[in-house]
Each structure stands twice: as structure tokens, then as C-alpha cells.
Amino acid sequence: MTAQTMTEPAPPPAKPRRPLLQSRVSGVLLVLALLVLWDLSARFWVDSTSWPTVTAVLAALFSGSADLFAAFTSTISLMLKGFVLGALLGVAGGIAIGLSPFLRRAFTPLLEFLRPLPVPGIVPPLILLLGIDDAMKITVVAFSTFFPVLINAAQGVRMVDPVLIDMARTFRHSRLRSMWQLTLPAALPYVFSGLRISLALALIVTVVAEMIAGGTGIGYYLMTMQYAMQPDRMYAGVVLLAATGYALNWLLLLAERRLLHWYSPG
Template sequence: MSPLKRIAYFVGLPIVLIVLWYALSFGSTNFFVPKPIELAQTLWTTWIGDRFFEDVLPSLGRLAVGLFFAIGLGIVLGLLIGSTRWLRNLLEPLLEFFRAIPPPVLVPLLMLLIGVNDSMKVAVIISGAIWPVLLNTVEGVRAVDSVLNDSCRSYGIAGFARIRYFVLPAVTPQIMAGVRQSLSIGLILMVISEMFASSSGLGFTIVQFQRNFAIPEMWSGIVVLGLIGLGLAIIFQFVERRVLHWYHGLKEITHDS
């Protein structure tokens, strides 16, 4: 495919949609529907400046800390639980139950236990985002190739080396699949924790706009959240490509043959 055609495919539909939006909202005085240019201006004036440092950055910071601990703890605990059979049997039904609890209900619960502060919001993100990583890691450790496992054992590879060179690479595809789910859950929880109990942050600000009927500002907030989601997805894809390049390569080869 020629590069020109590729670009056309890439931007074609978005341009058509924006033009359509522009045309349809041109003469409209509908209070709820923003116009494209107006929205772009509002986006700029509302979010660039003080608000960026007071609301957006702290929100992103909490999200980053929460996700870091959720993923880290998820992998470590997952490796531990997955490689100890009795521990796995002991905890599996319990973990299934915890995963099934819709994470947003933990917001009022943790508010009570920790109080309304930053650590509560981080705890909410951790307590919701840890499950996909944890359970996928457990599942992955359980499904490691038994031949490779026996080979490791007969070569006397044990302890840390076994985890570093055999278990961890083997479960990385599963871990990454879990991380992908964790990212979106983490983002949702960041917003909810701020909507429910906060006086700052992205979620709070957007709800505030809506309550004051500041409609263009509200829409611009939705766009900001969308951009953050998109940014996370792009970062994830980049990291996944790097971490799992061997895996994608392997899959391509086995598909070809």
C-alpha cells in the first residue's frame, strides 16, 4: 500500500466525521451540543494553565502510583501464589470472589477505612486494578510448559534464576493481557474516586462543570479523559511491543508454517 493511501485510510473517517459534526452543528443553537471550534477553544483555555497543574497532574500522579503498585504487587503475589500449589488452592475461590466485586463499591468502603485523602484514592485504584494482573499471573504460572519446567529442573535451575529466566518470560504474555485490563479499570477508578469524594482532580472538576451547566467545559473535560485513555493505550502498545517482541515474532512464525 502506498504511503499516501495509508494516510488517507488513517485520517479519512475522522475528517469525514469532524466535517459532518461541523456542518450539523453550524446553525444549531442546541445548548447541549458543542461546536467543534468552540470546543477546541474551550479545551485550550480551560485545561492549559493553572488547572493543568492543580487538577490534571495530581490525578495523573495518583493514577501512576496506583497502577505501579497494582501491577507490581499483582505480579509478585501472582508468582508466589501461582508457584505454590497449596497456597493457590487455598486462595483461588477467595480471589475469584474479590475479582467479582465491582471495584467502584470499594470507594465508599475505603473512604470509611482510610478517610478522604490521596492515599484513599490510590488505594481504590490499587484494590481494583490488581485483580486482572494477579489472576492472569497465577493462571500463567500454572500453565507453564511442563517440558520446559522439567528441563529447568534437571539442569538444576532453581530459585531466583528459575523465576527470572523461565517463569517470568513464560507468563509475560498473560501479565500484559492483565495489565491492559488494569489500565482501563485504573482510569475508571481514578475518575470515580474523585467524583465521589474529592474537592479537586479531573473527575471532580468535570462533575462541577456539569452541575454549573458549563456545557462546553464539561465536554472539554470528557475529551481530556478520552485523550488520557488514548495516551495510556499508546504507551501500553509501545511497552507491549518492546517486552513481547519475541512473542509476536514467534506467533508470526507459527502462523506462517
């Protein structure tokens, strides 16, 4: 063995190839395969006017129906208002409960009493109090968003390393400065987990509220198309909702990666 070969650096280990089933391409292929199966079943196997082909649904989606996109815009506007309101209240409440054992003991029974309430169960009382306008729907969405964010934020605050808190006290950091520079950054991964859960809930709850007490929105649109026996337009609304949920989750993940670039989950 020569000196040259002894001093040559070893080649870097080859990166393991990502399994196909775990790749993003495989996810897209699975969706396409399901759509093809849907289309074939509607053409050859299912003899029903309530089960349109994929091409008919896509034609209804891209035909530019003003009613569909007006309903969609109304739903997204209500959802975002309720989501932002519930998220802000959830983060503030979660930090307060996480920092204060007194507040945690005082409010835990009330929160556990209200948290399991189903959305259809709270809509009728809210209709009596707020009517069937946008205020009721925003309140329902905020209510559903509030609890996952609050619970995750409180858990994130409680998971802060006590050694770091003692170190901040040693350096005589104020309570506000410690919360801003230590507690909140440490709790942010938990907060984003709550936000992702709440985002899906917000979209679902908005549609349900529009179905129960709506004159506008995608939920009301779906019910109208069902009664009008226009399944292609109804499924077009469903597909639009699915694509919207995927896009919103992707945007939230992108924001999480940008804001928490220092965080690497195990």
C-alpha cells in the same frame, strides 16, 4: 529457454496491501469523520446549549485553563500511583498463585468473592476507613488494577511448557533461577495483557472516585463544569481524558514491543 533465464532468481512475491479499514490511516479518518459529524450536528441539527461545537470544545481545551490542567495533573498522579501499586502486587501474587497449587486452592474463593465488587460499592467503606484524601483514591485504583494483573500473571505461569521446566531441573537450575529465566519471561505476555486491561480501568476508576468523593482531579472538574452549565469546558475534559487513555495505551504497547521483542503472538 536459455541457461541465463534458468539461473535467474524468481522475483520475490509482492506483499499484499493492507486493507484500508485495517490501516492506521483509516482509524484516524474515522475519528476525524466523527468529529466533523459532531460539529455539523451541533451547528445545524441539535438545538441545545448542552451540545457545543467541536471548535468550541477545542478552544476551551487549548485556551490554557489552569483549572483543567491542574485537575488533569492531579488525576494522572493518583492514577499512576495506584496503577503501579496494584500492578506490582498483582504480578507478585499471580506468580505465587501460579507456582503453588496450595495457594491457588486457598485464595481462589476469596479472590472470586472480591473481584466482582463494583468500584462505587467499595468507595463508601474506604471513605470511612481512609477518608476522602488521596490514600482512598490510590487504594481504589490499586484494587481495580490488582485483579486483572493477578489473573493474567497466574495464567501465564501455569501455561509454561512443562518440558521446559523438566529441562531446567535436568540441568540442576535452582528454583529461583528457573523462575527468573524461564517462568517470568514466559508469563510476561500475559502480564502485559493484564496491564493493558488494568491501565484503562485505572483511569476510569480514578475519575469515578473523584466524582464520588473528590475536591480535586478531572472527575471533580467535570462535575463542577456540569453544574456550572459550561459544556464546552466539560467536553474539553472528556476529550483530554480520551487522548490520555490513547497515549497511555500506546506507550504501554511500545514498552511491550521493546521488552518482548522475542515474542510474536499467533
